[in-house]
Amino acid sequence: MKNNLIVLFVFLGQCQLLTAQTNGEKIILGTVFSNTVKLEGISVINCTNKMMAVTDKEGCFSIQAKQGDILNFSGIDYKYLQKYVYKHEFNSGIMEVYMTFNSIELDEVIVNKNANITAENLGIIPRGQIKFTPQERRLYSNSGGIQGLYSFLSGERETLKMNVEIEKKELLLKKLEYMFNDKYYTKTLKIPEELIKGFQYYCVEDSEFVKSLNVKNKTMSMFLMTNLALVYNQNRTEKTE
Numbered sequence: 001m002k003n004n005l006i007v008l009f010v011f012l013g014q015c016q017l018l019t020a021q022t023n024g025e026k027i028i029l030g031t032v033f034s035n036t037v038k039l040e041g042i043s044v045i046n047c048t049n050k051m052m053a054v055t056d057k058e059g060c061f062s063i064q065a066k067q068g069d070i071l072n073f074s075g076i077d078y079k080y081l082q083k084y085v086y087k088h089e090f091n092s093g094i095m096e097v098y099m100t101f102n103s104i105e106l107d108e109v110i111v112n113k114n115a116n117i118t119a120e121n122l123g124i125i126p127r128g129q130i131k132f133t134p135q136e137r138r139l140y141s142n143s144g145g146i147q148g149l150y151s152f153l154s155g156e157r158e159t160l161k162m163n164v165e166i167e168k169k170e171l172l173l174k175k176l177e178y179m180f181n182d183k184y185y186t187k188t189l190k191i192p193e194e195l196i197k198g199f200q201y202y203c204v205e206d207s208e209f210v211k212s213l214n215v216k217n218k219t220m221s222m223f224l225m226t227n228l229a230l231v232y233n234q235n236r237t238e239k240t241e
Helices: 002-023 087-092 134-141 145-154 155-178 182-189 193-203 207-214 218-240
Strands: 026-032 041-047 053-056 060-067 070-075 078-084 094-100
Touching: 026 087, 026 145, 041 060, 041 207, 053 193, 060 134, 087 094, 134 193, 155 193, 182 193, 193 218, 207 218
Parallel strands: 026 094
Antiparallel strands: 026 060, 041 053, 041 070, 070 078
């Protein structure tokens, strides 16, 4: 009887070990494409463990996940995408993701070059209506009723909130791309070309700099960027020493 119990405990222990290994997380290496183009700057979020990653210039990312996890992919100019980690992807540790280019939505259409003819003036939409971004619309649509309760209990609401913040940063990065060319970073701010994207992310984490971008004060943005570049370059030099 005693020997039978020992065998049973050993068997149960092995089953638990196998289950833990099956449900365990590991690093997944992925590449994000649009057609055949590798996409840089795509945000990746694991909805289960809330871990985040961003694709590099080769479209590559690495993130900790397990089979069945849901990964969110979002980026400027590309449609929001949710993807499961399938068994074969988890076993191989390799994933390929394909995103679709998103056409730009116009806020209003000007007819006969008359700026007074707008959707609001024509009564198509209420005057002063709040305009939501795509991720803000997703968050708003999951805020009430049964769907809102499910989002709260499942933790999806927190993920949607993170997506809104990521989208805000992506829009700020898009503004930076239009405001300053690569030469300004390399020649004026002394930022190496391969670190420009990283420096831009560093800038949009600064609240004062974000304010200057939102109010379109380019002079203030340039002033703040100069100071941020000094700190960024100093920290980079200290790490290499």
